Amino acid sequence: MSARAEPVSFPVEGLTCAACIGRVERALGRLPGASAVSVNLATGRASLRLGPGTAPAEAAEAVEAAGYAVPEAETVLAVSGLSCASCVGRVERALAAVPGVRGAAVNLATGRATVRHRAGIVAPADLAAAVEAAGYAAEPVDGQAPPAPVEARAREARRLRRDLLIAALLALPVVVLDMGGHLVPGFHHGVADVLGAQGVAWLQAGLATLVLAGPGRRFFTQGVPGLLRGHPDMNALVALGAGAAYLYSLVATAAPGLLPAGSAHLYFEASVLIVTLILLGRSLEARARGRTGEAIARLLDLAPKTARVLRGGAEAEVPLAALKVGDIVRVRPGERVAADGVVVAGESFVDESMVTGEPAPVRKAPGAATVGGTLNQGGSLDLRVGSVGADTVLAQIARMVERAQGSKLPIQALVDRVTGRFVPAVIAAALATFAAWLALAPAPALGPALVHAIAVLIIACPCAMGLATPTSIMVGTGRAARRGILFRDGTALQRLRGVRVVAFDKTGTLTEGRPRVTDFAAAPGIDAAEALALAAGLERRSEHPVAAAIVAEAEARGLAVPEPESFAAEAGHGVHGQVGGRAAVVGARRFLDRLGIAVEPDLAARAEALAGAGRSPLHLALDGRHVAVLAVSDPVKPGARAAVAALRAGGVAVAMLTGDDRRAAENVAKSLGIAAVSAEMLPAGKVEALRALRAAHGPVAFVGDGINDAPALAEADVGLAIGTGTDIAVESADVVLMSGDPGSLVEAIDLSRAVMRNIRQNLFWAFAYNAALIPVAAGALAVVGGPSLSPVLAAGAMALSSIFVLGNALRLRRAGGRSAPAESPAARPAGSPA
Structure with a gap:
């Protein structure tokens, strides 16, 4: 964008000392016209003034060339005027051309543009200006409040209905005057006797002018500028088709001598019906789009408008x-x-x-x-x-659903490449059609040539292509949200379909995550009550469900649970700290081994027996001495067995990765029908296990809920967090299962497959429709004595194609019941663990 004289300030990552400050300041100071350069280590920001001709993006590039980084930010714009896939591509190219922008994605269904750019370098006003220069209107969306374009869509739907009604009322007399003779014998002669043949023509011309200048004006104001800039879109196709029919008819009315003999036909009815039918299609699209986005609106409507606050009694x-x-x-x-x-x-x-x-x-x-x-x-x-x-859960859910609905799937890249060249190809095909009919058809050929060229322009509008993917994503993620399944981005929706193996954490995922203490044994000479109280005091600071069970057991026994003086957690090992003036350690045996604490043989034997009974043993050490062993038991969740069975029946391999004791883990796995078990694992071990599963079976999903699951959730092709787990796990996941029921995973996979199947159906319809009907519109069948496709029928067919795609996407609102993923047994990977 244009150089700015005002100060520029942006964050810098990687600053650690005064030498870093000097290096960055020198790099910025070498920019042409740079002054007042300052880098603040405490705030991690650089500020300076740039001279004329130096863009802010050059400052960011200088910082990065010096070995530091400018973090990425995201801006969301509400874009109006989008009508087809070619509009999407044009806006994306305009945004990507802004210096400092690293990526842009525009969603036709939501009317949202999501732009990734260097923080502090690109202003939202610059992005909006780039969109406006491309011929569309844009305004930044407040990132703090969840965007809910419901009212904007409602306004657009009302405008379309109003314009449709006006166009229909004006078009009706034109159609009656032109086609009434085909239905009522003598109609044309009767009208001509009253108005005269020229009067009928001028009446049609006047009504057609009102339609194109009124309700149809949007196609010309949006389409002609794009056509002149060399970037035609759907509006340009409609403007060319309706405009050509109108102008030809106007010449035939006002100066028929300019046309070849016998070719002065009127096509006013085609021009007005094209506009009317396209408006009808858009009106129905707007109504259907409103239904695709209703998930967010329903979520936000759940919040009450007022609250009853207690103040002063x-x-x-x-x-x-x-x-x-x-x-x-x-x-x-x-x-x-x-x-x-x-x-x-x-x-x-x-x-x-x-x-x-x-x-x-x-x-x-x-x-x-x-x-x-x-x-x-x-x-x-x-x-x-x-x-x-x-900051509320409801607002966060709405933002997550909106983000998922606005994202692009990898499959969309193919659509973007095709539609980016589609409209120019259609215009070329229309010109070729016009030239072929003019050259090869018997005279007078001008009328048929024009009719077929217009039909090609209208039939090929790429609306259905642009709507095929985003509408399915919107409806699918909205349906998932109502089922308690939150996709953090749309990409996870596509990846989940291809998952060939699912690895579960155990505690809190397959089990309730609310274990209870079943056994507590202290070494000889140790006060068991005091030991349990100290263990509970240390665990008070832990988020782990086992910690809660230990605290609950101590409180149930009426023990006074002290506050720890210090506390630290070792992921995958246990916890340690100071409590009651003593150094305490609670954790797995490997934790004691790592700390060099000798394990009491009797307590070790007791722990072995407890593990053999399917319970999870933990060890307590005080002041460097192993003093007690305790065991917890965690009941399996009611839906876990059914979920595992459904996954296996659907051809998906199932494994368990847990940091828990091996025998306890194998006991739970056996009861659930899981043969592949890896236990006593550290977080890094889970990551390695996922890589091995991926190498053996293909794309892998991991389901977990704890802090120690975060690396595995990030490593998996799709990470699914139990929504009842920790914030860190939820933030690391691609999908959040709010209910905590493992059966939700089956629903998520089922929805993923249903959405991708729906997208393939939509894309097939959109592409097959154009491939089949463009030759018909060009007159390929008429050459061999078959039917022709008039511009009016082409407009109706084009509108129906978009409505079909939207209607097909809306079927997803009923998808995602409690069923096994629909996959053939043949899809099961060879050697899948059952």
């Missing part, structure tokens, strides 16, 4: 936007929970199906977490607000 009803963190909110029976928070008083059951997809209400008592938008049922609850606005 009295209730006050305030707008939801006025809530502050720390407010106490009262939720009565039958009301929706106003905000994310923690229950401080009252008991009730809350329907959280909108978040988890699970219909069973969840009991809420003091200390329980609440999610805004969920439905309170039987009792009254007082809760302390923990997050508001864009």
